[in-house]
Amino acid sequence: MAINLSKGQKVDLTKSNPGLSKVVVGLGWDTNKYDGGQDFDLDSSVFLLNSEGKTASEADFIFYNNTTGAAGAVEHTGDNKTGEGDGDDEQVNVNLSAIPASIEKATFAITIHDAEARGQNFGQVSNSYVRIVNGDTNEELIRYDLGEDFSIETAVVVGELYRHGGEWKFNAIGSGYQGGLESLVKDFGLNS
Template sequence: MAISLSKGQKIDLTKTNPGLTKVLVGLGWDTNKYDGGNDFDLDTSVFLLDENGKAASEADFIFYNNLVGGNGSVEHTGDNRTGEGSGDDEVIKVNLSQVPASISKIAFTITIHDAEARSQNFGQVSNAYVRILNEDSNSELIRYDLGEDFSIETAVVVGELYRHGAEWKFNAIGSGYQGGLGSLVKDYGLDV
């Protein structure tokens, strides 16, 4: 049975699941109906970070135009342009045993594509979540529902997988950002 987390909660992933190496990180959301006339396109991006919380290069920024990073240990399975239907909207595969030693954290984010131009924000998004599954058994291990009401934010850092000694843990972050993907990219040490 999956463990449900609340904002700021940290939990062991590999210690409580011995032998776990391959995980699926599923992210999902629904968009509220509004009269802006534009479709929503939410995107999952992943940042591979060093011990200082920075990405070493653009290769450590995984998104719809760069689907694989970390020497193949992290793979974005593709862009879902509508987010319609139930289940995960976008999925990231992570082979924890293959993540380069220089990577201390793997940050998972959701942004709204062209949010400013379309006058969209996370106040118009509901039921956003992240969940971690054992890839081999497809069983859900951890789930974090972002119940927070983001009103003006156009990007959210959902959570992080991070190293703790030889083990991997998950931190449910749920922090909103204004400035969309560009502000996240800068915060993680890359040029836009």
């Protein structure tokens, strides 16, 4: 049975699931009624961070135009441009045992494509979540529902997988940003 997390909660992943190495990080969302005449396109991305909390290079920024990183250990499965349907809107496959030692965290974010130009923000998004699924058994291990705490934000850091004492843990973050993907890219050490 999955562990449901609240904002700020941290939970062990590999210690309580011995032998776990392959996980699927599923991200999902729905858009509320929106009459701006523009499509809503949300995107998930992953920042692979070193001990300073920064990406070492653009190769450590995983998204729909750079789908593989960490020597193949992290793979974004593709862009969902509509968010239609039930279940995960986008997924990232992660092989925890194959992530290079130089990478200490994998931080997951959801951003709204062209949010400012389209007049869109996370106040118009509902039912957003991140979940961790065992890649071998398809069992949901962890789920974090972000709730409706956002209004003007155009990007949300939803959570992170991180190393601690030789094990992998998950931290439910739920922090909103204005400035969309560009602000996240700068915060994590890349020039846009």
